[in-house]
Amino acid sequence: MPTIWLVLVLIALSVAGFFLGRSRALASANGNPKNLHSLPSYYGHNVALSALVPALAILAAWLLLQPMLVDTRVSNMIPQEAVPEGTTLGLVMSDVRRVAEGLDIAVAQGAMTAEQARNLRTEFSDVRGLLGEVGVALGADVRPEVMRAAQAYRTMSNTGTTIMTIVVALVAVGGFAWSYGRTHKDFRARNVVEQGIMALLIIAASLAILTTVGIVLSMLFETRNFFTLHSWTDFFFGGTWAPNFRGDSELSILPLLWGTFYVSLIALLVAVPLGLFAAIYLSEYASAATRSFAKPLLEILAGIPTIVYGLFALLTVGPALVRFFGQGEDGILGVEWMTGATSVLTAGLVMGIMLIPFVSSLSDDIINAVPQAMRDGSLGLGATKSETVRQVVIPAALPGIVGAVLLAASRAIGETMIVVMGAGAIAKFSANPLEAMTTITTRIVSQLTGDTDFASPETLVAFALGLTLFVLTLGLNVLALYIVRKYREQYD
Incomplete structure (x- = not known):
């Protein structure tokens, strides 16, 4: 059956x-x-x-x-x-x-x-x-x-x-x-049913916890197998990423970390100001009608699949940057700084657009949580609306806003499809945002693409990269939750 x-x-x-x-x-x-x-x-x-x-x-x-x-x-x-x-x-x-x-x-x-x-x-x-x-x-x-x-x-x-x-x-x-x-x-049917429902709730909570533990342990075991085949000093302190399935691979995480942080930094430079300004406008200046229309429209961006953002980066943003920076005398600037559509700037700009609703929604909720009495007191002392926002509301909401930014950073570090299609696949150290680079998530996808036997360091390195990425994002999430919790304790 x-x-x-x-x-x-x-x-x-x-x-x-x-x-x-x-x-x-x-x-x-x-x-x-x-x-x-x-x-x-x-x-x-x-x-x-x-x-x-x-x-x-x-x-x-x-x-x-x-x-x-x-x-x-x-x-x-x-x-x-x-x-x-x-x-x-x-x-x-x-x-x-x-x-x-x-x-x-x-x-x-x-x-x-x-x-x-x-x-x-x-x-x-x-x-x-x-x-x-x-x-x-x-x-x-x-x-x-x-x-x-x-x-x-x-x-x-x-x-x-x-x-x-x-x-x-x-x-x-x-x-x-x-x-x-x-x-x-x-x-006593009620007692039995309620005990059964309680047992189901406990099992559901336990499964969620055990699933997380299982994911971490699976990465730990495979990472241990990787370090039995490859030097940990080369992984953490080497300067070259050059996997070679025929042997003699150089598998250093440092170039990948640099690309990950560089793309994430550009994304945050785009998302944080735009998202924060949008949150301030919606919470402090917009009318109820405008807010009811603009906020759902802004949050539609959060529901767009990341593969669509990746296509947008590859087909629209990248070629636009090439026309601006990379066509020599025929280009807008008349320079030849950019040779292809994939670059750190391409992925960072599109990822920043993706993170705008994330930052704005969290910041809007945090700003709205600031007690109205603080605004009334500032206005009663003669401060203007803008002075109240700058000197009272934003400082009061700053811990929560910092937590929102850290959560957005962890989301940016873990993004995959946008950087796969927009950033390129070259692992190197460079400060030029117009060059193609790669990130940790991109290399994980690359190393695990195709049929693998999980017996070579070139394949097992994906688990070491995943564990490192997990530790980084977990640390950012814990720090953000600590800041937000401290903020809530102060104003609840």
Whole structure:
């Protein structure tokens, strides 16, 4: 049974459990809700949750673990000689999964029977033609061992799915029967339901925390593996970034840090003044009608995908800067300072535009939080509106504004698509904003693009870069939250 149908069956069973549990509780009280320990809906919720929650938990865990277990078992079936030179086991496993998927599609479309799919004995060229008819594309030729692995993969996956369906259905029916049998007028349904909801809330909070811990630990372990293959002194103190998958790589983070900070600095120079001035106008000078129209319009910028900003940088801002700085005598300035559309200035300008609503929205909320009594006192002493804003409101809101700027800086440091398309891919030290450079996030994308076996320093360096970026952004976020919290304690 497809997973979506299994989920729909569980939801239907849960809905039925709600009404049946509620009816059983009322029947045990002779139809009088006053004789029940809890409200009738609690009895229905108890049956519904007992049938749904354990089954969904097992379903989620099964769907998470089964692919990993099947991949591990099937990959062990592929001999080393079946892996062509120049490729990796991961690439072979991709073909295995595609063949298995193609066999499933062929069976579903009637191109072959399930028995034929299990006992397929033919040349791979014939299999390629069969699967091509059902729309499955394969890579290089695969040996018979890989075909057998694909058949085993399909068999294990289908068997696991069947067992999963049976187990989940039994758990759902068992939970339904157990909770329905306990339903009577003296049953403390409210206490049980509230405890169950509390447990779900705790589990949700724990999952969020454990996910963060898991992400950090995964980066730590892979970073440790990287430093066993590459010198940490070269990574932290070297001056060259030159990955070479044939060996002798120079993998220093310093040129990437310089490019990251340079692009982020230009972005902040654009975003902070514009965002702060917009926030001051909206909070102190704009009428209610203007504010209700301008603020949502300004925050639309925050909803634009970053890939769109990247295209804007590559196709509009970059060529405009080239016409201004880089066409020699035919250009506007008559100079040849810029040779291509990708540069630090291109990415910084567009990233700054992206950060404007981030800075303005946070600063607007912080400025509005300044007590009105401070404004009234300043105006009562004879200060003008502009003097009140400059000498009272902004100094009072300054800690919060600094926190907003730091949060914007962490957002800029972690940006990827804009710098991928607008900044270039050259890792170097340069103070010229019209030259192409690269950042940490760009190099992470580059090092992990394509099929990788995570066994070379050129691949594992992405995790060291990611961990360094995580520490930088975490430090900025902690500092910003500390400043904002201190500000709120002062004025709340």
